[in-house]
Structure formats: structure tokens, C-alpha cells
Amino acid sequence: MNDQPLPDAGLLALSRDFREALRHSIYLVRRLDADGELSAAQLSTLKMLLDAVDDGVRVGEIARNLGVKVPSATEQIIKLERAGLVRREADPDDSRAVRVKLTGEGHAAVESANTRRNAVMAGILGSLSDRERQALAAALPVIGRINESLQP
Numbered sequence: 001m002n003d004q005p006l007p008d009a010g011l012l013a014l015s016r017d018f019r020e021a022l023r024h025s026i027y028l029v030r031r032l033d034a035d036g037e038l039s040a041a042q043l044s045t046l047k048m049l050l051d052a053v054d055d056g057v058r059v060g061e062i063a064r065n066l067g068v069k070v071p072s073a074t075e076q077i078i079k080l081e082r083a084g085l086v087r088r089e090a091d092p093d094d095s096r097a098v099r100v101k102l103t104g105e106g107h108a109a110v111e112s113a114n115t116r117r118n119a120v121m122a123g124i125l126g127s128l129s130d131r132e133r134q135a136l137a138a139a140l141p142v143i144g145r146i147n148e149s150l151q152p
Contacts, residue, residue: 089101
């Protein structure tokens with residue numbers, strides 16, 4: 001059993017509210033490109049690979065980042081590979097593992113989706129007041145720190 005004391009009620013409430021805001025934000029981001037050719041999970045996979053650059057990403061890591069089991073991630077990867085957006089290669093450090101890398105077409109697909117999503121998001125953010133946009137910009141480094149603390 002964990003002997004750590006529970007955080008105070010205010011911190012627990014902030015945690016709950018932050019997680020709920022993130023959950024709703026995830027839904028929003030998924031809807032930004034609902035008419036695109038790729039699903040939100042496929043785009044997430046491609047963006048993960050874009051961040052990995054030359055090394056590629058192991059299938060297990062893709063599954064963990066997407067919050068799915070390896071067979072589900074593999075299914076997405078197969079679809080992306082058939083579309084010419086990714087390629088699978090043997091992991092040079094582990095002959096049992098596979099690394100997934102972005103192709104040129106995959107890179108172009110991510111850039112196209114980013115352009116569409118950024119345009120939609122700019123329209124949403126344009127409806128905020130200057131003060132609200134400044135508050136959002138000020139919060140981004142804090143959110144970045146939270147994200148970094150969650151990295152393995």
C-alpha cells in the first residue's frame with residue numbers, strides 16, 4: 001500500500017479540473033480535422049514519428065503513447081504503411097523489434113493536417129479577448145512542464 005499522504009483538497013480539485021479541461025481539449029483537437037482523410041489516431045501516430053525524426057519509434061512505444069494495446073497500434077501502422085505514409089524496419093538494437101519511420105508522403109500528410117488544424121484553431125482563438133489569449137500563452141510553458149514530467 002502507498003504510504004504517501006493524499007494531496008490537499010484544493011490540489012485534488014485543480015487536478016480534476018485540469019484533467020477534465022484536457023479531456024475536452026482532446027475532443028476538440030480530434031474534431032479539428034474531422035473531414036480529413038486520416039483518423040485522429042493515425043494523425044497522432046504520424047506526428048509521433050515526425051517528432052522521432054531519423055530513429056523511428058518502436059511499436060510498443062506507439063501503443064503506449066496512443067493508450068492502446070500493441071495489436072491495435074500494429075493495425076494502425078499497417079494501414080499507414082499501405083497508404084505509403086510509414087515504413088517498418090528492423091530495430092538495429094533488437095532483432096525481435098520493429099521501428100516505424102515516417103516517409104516523405106507521411107511528412108506531407110502531417111504538414112497538410114497541421115495547416116488545416118491550425119487554421120481552424122486560429123479561428124477559435126480569434127474569438128477570445130486579448131487578455132484570454134495572453135492567459136493561454138502564459139499557461140503553455142506550464143503545460144509543457146507537465147507534459148515533460150509525464151515522459152518516461
